[in-house]
Amino acid sequence: MTTNNHGAPGLAGGIADAEPLPGNHLSASPVDHTGLMEEPQVPVSRGYILWLMLASFGASIAMMVPLSYGIAVRITELAPGQEQMLGFITGTAQGIYLIVSPLIGIWSDRTRSRFGRRAPFIFLGTGIGLAGLVVMGLAPNLLLVGAGWVLGMAGWSISGAAIQNLMADKLPEGQRGRVSALTGLMTQIAPVLGIGVAYAVSSNTFLVFVVPGVIGAILLALFPLIKPEGSSQNIPVDNRVTFRSVVGSYGFSVRKYPDFAWNWLGRFVFFMGLYFNTTFGTFFYAQRLDLPVREVAGVVATIGMLGVVAAAAGALLGGFLSDKLKRRRLFVLFAAFLFVGGAVAEAFAWSLPQLIIGAVLMQTAIAVFATVDQAIIFAILPNRTETARYMAVVAFAQKIPSAIAPLVASVIITIGITGGDKNYTFLYLAGAALALIGGLVISLKVKSVR
Structure with missing residues (x-):
């Protein structure tokens, strides 16, 4: 369900990774003396795209193995029959991250270091996320499981947001659809393979959390080491952070940016249904x-592997065709x-074949939507000097539903129930x-995007 700037020469020093692809002679985006940045024009290299994909994976x-499997296992171990606790744990963690995400965005936009603006947050998020998974794997009660997920969700979200910011920073319009498709494909494949990994070590709950976390941490840490962002020390900072500017960072002018506002609303409602x-x-x-x-992991992995093929087709079809046709x-x-x-x-499935059909269709739909809407977002960002801040606002449209939907869903599944079965x-x-x-x-x- 949820949620990239490598183009301008002088910005992050990643010019080696912004080499033109064959047949493309567009020049790099300039940075003016006030720090206002035009849209990137030079395509990023294939090697850079590969590492974007691996880091996204x-x-x-x-993030997704604990969310889709690990937390449910811990609830079953520590509080059998209390399924609704899944909604409270995930919703609380999302709500807390939601509050701090714009502050992290402002911090990222204003970070001046020899490692760049985004790379430090990849490392920071990875460390926090891994620590959270360790806590969850060892927690003796649901309170500590929830506390661990607050750390885990925040950490992996920070790392994921840093990757998104790099993409928004560096991808020109002609690459946004296809690169969004490829990175989106990785986010579709990762949970499925991750569930398979978790199932292989399911006899040890601690490993269910830590093994996928270590895999993720390695790939995330290698990305900025192999493809360094470059120094951001020479990027000018032309405005002070005040209490008023911080409060204002949580929103934007609907009247001034109507397309951004409508896309935010549509994304919000779609993700409510998805969650x-x-x-x-x-x-x-x-x-x-x-x-x-505990035995569902094998079924989820099997269904997921079939869904990956459909999701791959959906992401690539949506990304590459929307680039080619210039229609989003x-x-x-x-x-x-x-x-x-x-x-x-x-909704009406009671057999494995029916569940497979539904899952495949939903996986395809999610892949197409995530790919194409991300390309739309990159095109309608209100201010590219505040990419991370606005991407954090965009993330509200996914994070708020991820916090609210589990809580609302916890109530919905109890409506009209008889016996122990929930009203799925x-x-x-309702999600549809x-x-x-x-x-x-x-x-x-x-309106401004076709």
Whole structure:
């Protein structure tokens, strides 16, 4: 469900990684004396794209394995039958990160170091995230599991946001769709492979958390070491941070930036629907297939591997075709309708083949939407001198739903229930409706992007 600046010569010193691809003779984006930066023009190299993909994979595997499997296992161990605690744990962690993310964005934009503006936050987030997973794996009660996830979610989100900021900083318009597709593909593959890794070590709960975290940490740490961002010490800082500017960083002018506002709203609603239909995935599969929660990892991994093929096709189709056709909104609408089809199939599924069909459709839809909407965001950022700050605001449209949706879903699944089964049918249909509304808002109201 959720959520990159390498173009200007003088910005981060990464000129070796901004080499033109064959047949492209565009010049680099200039930086003026006030620090205002134009859109990047020079394509990044294939090697740089590869490391963007690997780092995205690392952040995703470390974040999603605990979220989609590990926390559910810990709840089953420490508080059997208390499925609703999953919503409270994940929602609380998302809410806390939501509050601090714009401050981290301001800090990143204003960081002046020989390592650049974004690389320090890749390292910082990785360290915090890994520490959080260790706490979760060793926690003797759900309170400490929740505290560990506050650290884990915040850490991996900081690292992931730094990668996004680098992409927004460096990718020219002609590469945004395809690179978003490739990095998005990695975020689709990582949880599936990560669940397989977790299943292989499922006899040891501590390893379920730590092994995916170590894999993610290695890939994230290698990225800025092999592809250094370069110094940011010479980038001018032309405004002071005041209490008023900090408060203002949590929002933006809807009247001044209507496309940014409509895209934010549509993204918010779409992700509400997405998190309705993904938060309780482990428990949902356990109920529909009548399996113990601990044994669901194998089923999730199997379904996920099939979904990866569809997600790969969706991400690449959406990214490359939207670049080629220079049309983004059409693909967002297509993704919304596809998500509805998958959600409805899941809502009424009581067998493995039905669950596979629904999951494949939903995975494809998520991949298309995430890829194309990210390209739209890069095109409509209000101010490129504050990329990280505005990307943090964009992240609100994903993080707020990830905090609210699990809490709301915890209530929805109890509506009209008889016996021990939760009402996942109603939950998945509600998610489908929200996703469709979100897609319609973006496709009909964002005007400056085709």
